[in-house]
Amino acid sequence: MVSIDEVARLAGVSTATVSRALSGRGQVSAPTRERVETAAKSLGYVVSSTASSLASGRTRNIGVIVPFLDRWFFSTVLSGIASALMRRGYDITLYSLTADGEQRRSVFADFLRRRRVDGVVAISIELGDEETERLRELDLPVIAIGGPNPRLTTLTVDDVAMARLATSHLLALGHRDIAHIGASPEFDIDFHIPTRRRQGFEQAMADAGVPAHPALFEPADFTIEGGFRAAQRLLGRPGARPTAIFVASDEMAIGAILAARELGIRVPDDLSVIGIDGHELGEFFRLTTVDQFPLRQGERAADAILAELESGAEAAPHHEPGRLPFELIVRGSTGALSA
Amino acid sequence: MVSIDEVARLAGVSTATVSRALSGRGQVSAPTRERVETAAKSLGYVVSSTASSLASGRTRNIGVIVPFLDRWFFSTVLSGIASALMRRGYDITLYSLTADGEQRRSVFADFLRRRRVDGVVAISIELGDEETERLRELDLPVIAIGGPNPRLTTLTVDDVAMARLATSHLLALGHRDIAHIGASPEFDIDFHIPTRRRQGFEQAMADAGVPAHPALFEPADFTIEGGFRAAQRLLGRPGARPTAIFVASDEMAIGAILAARELGIRVPDDLSVIGIDGHELGEFFRLTTVDQFPLRQGERAADAILAELESGAEAAPHHEPGRLPFELIVRGSTGALSA
DNA sequence: GTGAAAGCGCTAACAT
DNA sequence: ATGTTAGCGCTTTCAC
Numbered sequence A, B: 001m002v003s004i005d006e007v008a009r010l011a012g013v014s015t016a017t018v019s020r021a022l023s024g025r026g027q028v029s030a031p032t033r034e035r036v037e038t039a040a041k042s043l044g045y046v047v048s049s050t051a052s053s054l055a056s057g058r059t060r061n062i063g064v065i066v067p068f069l070d071r072w073f074f075s076t077v078l079s080g081i082a083s084a085l086m087r088r089g090y091d092i093t094l095y096s097l098t099a100d101g102e103q104r105r106s107v108f109a110d111f112l113r114r115r116r117v118d119g120v121v122a123i124s125i126e127l128g129d130e131e132t133e134r135l136r137e138l139d140l141p142v143i144a145i146g147g148p149n150p151r152l153t154t155l156t157v158d159d160v161a162m163a164r165l166a167t168s169h170l171l172a173l174g175h176r177d178i179a180h181i182g183a184s185p186e187f188d189i190d191f192h193i194p195t196r197r198r199q200g201f202e203q204a205m206a207d208a209g210v211p212a213h214p215a216l217f218e219p220a221d222f223t224i225e226g227g228f229r230a231a232q233r234l235l236g237r238p239g240a241r242p243t244a245i246f247v248a249s250d251e252m253a254i255g256a257i258l259a260a261r262e263l264g265i266r267v268p269d270d271l272s273v274i275g276i277d278g279h280e281l282g283e284f285f286r287l288t289t290v291d292q293f294p295l296r297q298g299e300r301a302a303d304a305i306l307a308e309l310e311s312g313a314e315a316a317p318h319h320e321p322g323r324l325p326f327e328l329i330v331r332g333s334t335g336a337l338s339a
Numbered sequence C: 001g002t003g004a005a006a007g008c009g010c011t012a013a014c015a016t
Numbered sequence D: 001a002t003g004t005t006a007g008c009g010c011t012t013t014c015a016c
Helices: A004-011 A015-023 A030-043 A049-056 A072-087 A101-109 A129-137 A159-172 A189-207 A224-236 A250-262 A294-311 B004-011 B015-023 B030-043 B049-056 B072-087 B101-109 B129-137 B159-172 B189-207 B224-236 B250-262 B294-311
Strands: A061-066 A091-096 A119-123 A142-145 A153-155 A178-182 A217-219 A244-247 A272-277 A288-291 A327-329 B061-066 B091-096 B119-123 B142-145 B153-155 B178-182 B217-219 B244-247 B272-277 B288-291 B327-329
Touching (some): A004 A015, A004 A030, A015 A030, A049 B049, A061 A072, A072 A091, A072 A119, A072 A294, A072 B091, A072 B101, A091 B072, A101 B072, A119 A294, A142 A294, A153 A294, A159 A189, A159 A244, A159 A288, A159 A327, A178 A189, A178 A224, A217 A224, A224 A244, A224 A250, A244 A250, A250 A272, B004 B015, B004 B030, B015 B030, B061 B072, B072 B091, B072 B119, B101 B129, B119 B294, B142 B294, B153 B294, B159 B178, B159 B189, B159 B244, B159 B272, B159 B288, B159 B327, B178 B189, B178 B224, B178 B250, B217 B224, B224 B244, B224 B250, B250 B272
Parallel strands (some): A061 A091, A061 A119, A119 A142, A142 A153, A178 A217, A178 A244, A272 A288, B061 B119, B119 B142, B142 B153, B178 B217, B178 B244, B244 B272, B272 B288
Antiparallel strands (some): A091 B091, A288 A327, B288 B327
């Protein structure tokens, strides 16, 4: 372990100067800086993050809390955060809430309180009151992605507007008998996203003067298989079939497309299907969707936390409700209503 | 920030005793320990990880290096690591190599050298010589998952044996015209996994005295879409069609099943398909596969690194070649050769 | 612009 | 079993 003293000795300066030269804080003459840098490089010196953190109070480390690691959406957002943070020289400490409740408690009660991080990003987790309070007590910048939390600074996408956009697309294609696959309210974790998407759907329908039949709603669980089963129920019923389905997630929408295929229903000729998210598989299945750019959401969150960190100004929690971008991506799963 | 002195004062003991009582190292009488714990709890005291690390040399933090975050296999292994490590009170610092080469260099040259972690786990990354050397220079326990690296302690699954098992399953069902979807050698990152799986395939065929036609090999890129296209080529050719395909990954195998469906080829009646991995979508697609239990691989790696840490004994790199378990999971995509 | 020196909040000998 | 004390390797006043 080469330490700062060795660098100082080799460069012929004090440790204080080495610290200044290498960290960029404080004044160091150009030649001195160069000597220090050369010495550091030749010794292979890298500052000890623990010593630096203890002395300075800064860790150059951001904690990221995710509800699941093995689901596409979260790992994609995480990926965006990770690359943006690394680019700026920050480490990331990962807190996965995947497991049991006890472990989840300990993330807030212990892990986060060890002063290992300078800030926290929470990805799409519905935080309990106590959890939110714990987070606030850390007295650290916190950015939440994914749903309005009035007590935290939040980056949100407007789920209602996304759903309206998707539904409008179907309406514009002439569809009137539009079904919706969403989630039952019991399944309404994650900031009531299913509920908000359903609201958007109903608003768009109402605005167009089209009645939304309750019979044309099917709950599912946001998986491909769940979407598949919901679509089977929807399309297998006796009586008139919907001509289009607005599905509350791409994964469920893919399931719906597979169900249609199996029933011999052609997409988009006999049935249009639109999803939400921008899933990586969307292109393969030629799925029309409203993309919410999860990778960029992660990058934005990283930028936001660094901005708070660097401004030093621990601003009051502020929200940019519904400011995250989304976009209709028309592919082959939707088409005009055939006469 | 409540510090150790405040706890010591409230409990009426020295800071050393607080440290001992809370960390469990050293002797503390039961009543004293209790007083300290009560005091700590009432003050909401949590040790500062930076201070503790600097003083003790232990960080209770493991670095995990992943090649990608947004691919099912890696995020699943990571998930296994994360839960096992958290259970033991360890933090995890995530190093994603996703991005450009420069960033990758800096992980080995800078990030890992900041002494932020007690050990590192590298998931399925083919490490260059220099990278391996950097890792060794850290003088920390390192566990690599996924491929033999003679200079590091490695947890490996026997890819050749897995492929043989999969192929034998098809042979046992009576198939002889068996195709293989793998990857071209150029794509042979990750410890030559594609090559090793192909070898296993060829061995099993040879052992059964069945010739493996070169024409029945199609390279792809380990994605669903890649598997789809490879299967299209394989099944769309004039002349005799294979009756079974051994696909080198579940994602490609799913693509192959979709391609067969599209061509009106029934699975498993007209075509048997088997994959490798144990992908979460396998059940939905009724895919027969050889599961390698990635979640458990992660847990094992976590256990292994903690064992090295706690034994203190920095053992010489040792390998347990091919020791990770795998298992044939028969579902609906394979069947006996129809007469 | 640079150096001396006082910590940062703990842990681990070493005493007792 | 518990207290005293000397660091851990840096950063940051405060002088010059």
